[in-house]
Amino acid sequence: MDIVLDEKESRILGCLIEKEITTPEYYPLSLNSLMNACNQKSNRDPVVSYDEADVEQGLDSLQKKGFARMTHTAGSRVPKYLHTILDRFDFSRQEIAILCELMLRGSQTVGELRTRAERMYSFQNLEEVEKTLRGLMEQDPAMTAKLPRETGRKECRYVHLFLENPGAERTPHGLSDEHRESQLPASERILRLEEETARLRDELEELKQAFTHFKSQF
Template sequence: MLLDPAQLRVLGSLIEKEITTPDLYPLSLNALVNACNQRSSRDPVLELTEGEVREALHTLEEHNLVTMLQDARVPKFEHRARTVLNLRRDETAVICLLMLRGPQTPGELRARSERLYAFDEIASVQSTLERLASRPPREDGGPDATSTGPLVALLPRPPGARESRYMHLLGGASQETGSAAALPAENAAQSDRVARLEAELAIMAEALTALDARIRDLETNR
């Protein structure tokens, strides 16, 4: 199961509002459209129509990720992501942020997660990401295979970047136009080690060059 951008935005918005505004949850269709299209805490900002949100809800209901509740006045919607995807509270917060704001570093996730889940430190976010990235797939390959299996992956670190970013896998292996494919956790870690070693070698090379220049100046001034 791969979700399109509208479906991801609808599901992410439902998860967010359940945690941050429980008194207003479940959401009516109108409230859900507003949540999907809000300007804050969204990247990219979307302009989904009521019809597009309704269509996304229909697909999510087919995947058992959303349920419609009929109250006295209007139908309302709630998500079932934690049950279907077998998520803990910290994992739910991370997946929600990745759905609503795209690939992010562990530091960005910690800074933006305060209303969803209070991580004590970046190491806690890293641990959650690694747990989500290393979940084994279902052995039977059944139709609800998304309930297990890796849900996030580490992206290759762009040149000059200090940290690598993680992306969720509910929308496919590569969600950014022109981005490289996500790396397996082991390969990504090795890539980070190589990048650090290359940076250290570059610093050593600069130091040797400066030392050589100083020695030449001393010899010239004798």
Template sequence: MEPLTLEEARVLGTLMEKARTVPDSYPMTLNALVAGCNQKSARDPVTNLSEAEVQEALDGLKRRSLAFATSGGRVTRWEHNFQRAMVVPEQSAVLLGLLMLRGPQTAGELRIHSERWYRFADISSVEAFLDELRSRTEATGGPLVVQWPRAAGAREARWAHLLCGPVDVAAAEACAEAKAGNGALAARVSALEEEVAELRDLVTDLATQLGLSPPGHQKTDDPT
């Protein structure tokens, strides 16, 4: 199958998610799909796709028989055709959908995040389906996931989907480490700023008790 674009993967994953988590609102209108693609929770990365971009992604998915529009009603609605087109069981479809929406994850994270989609018995069952997806032969379309090497200090290795084409594992890991480092730096800066603010308040309070001008304020002489 022709690799998906990042936009197509986001739209497809959103259709797969909403079909399981909010069946009363499924199939989805274009407006609802745009909102689902761009929601801030359960998405990595967070996107800001326009209606035109989502419609273009839908057209691409329709061309691959991965999604189709339903007739009837005043508004066109869309639904996915992932399991039939890719010939995978429900459990594998759930894992691939989560990987498309949330990025690389460990088997443990996938089990936690899948609660509203499908309840896996344990991590071993998640790993079993991931192994099946990784071991698919070329005759059946080839592997659909790849396992990244376990990062230093990590307890589990992460998995990524291959629906958008081959993954440069080394580059992806370097990017993930840089992202984690930036997050840690931001957290440290925020903690230091809070500590400085607390110290400033403490110094101001002490200065007031001693009858001194707070730091940064000049005490004016009493004209009387």
């Protein structure tokens, strides 16, 4: 892809997209609100600590690349900022939710994306997430990519391709899933258990449907 973002630009763009969907009453965002959104401890990986100068620099770059712009709203004395990604790309609600989540938390599995994107779009099942990812990968240029499965990992992970170094991991390679999970906070381990439960529930439902179809043949 010709358009390349660094990690700070990706975080800022992801925050603008997220807040437009989840809290439209507070959107567009002031510089201070956007800084706080970038530095959130929830739904962010990694957790960062940007100051206003960092965010201003990222916004300036995003505006030059055509992904954000400044606006003034009635009753506000400070400028506000909004994303313009949908002026450039015709993404569906499913696609923009997936891209936003990848911008905010980096590479993720299908199950993680389904659970974490829930606040922006409610995917019916894992198959809908996979279909959305395939659609993004088949665009020209491709918007997402499937990473090779790593040793010790159970599932493949996906990345967005706006980032200058997609797929770069911040955790040591070669560690098993069990070892990684033992280092996670309790809230993250609970989230992963919920994701696994959702995946198993989907598989059970598919088996029930297949069995019902099988019985109907006799």
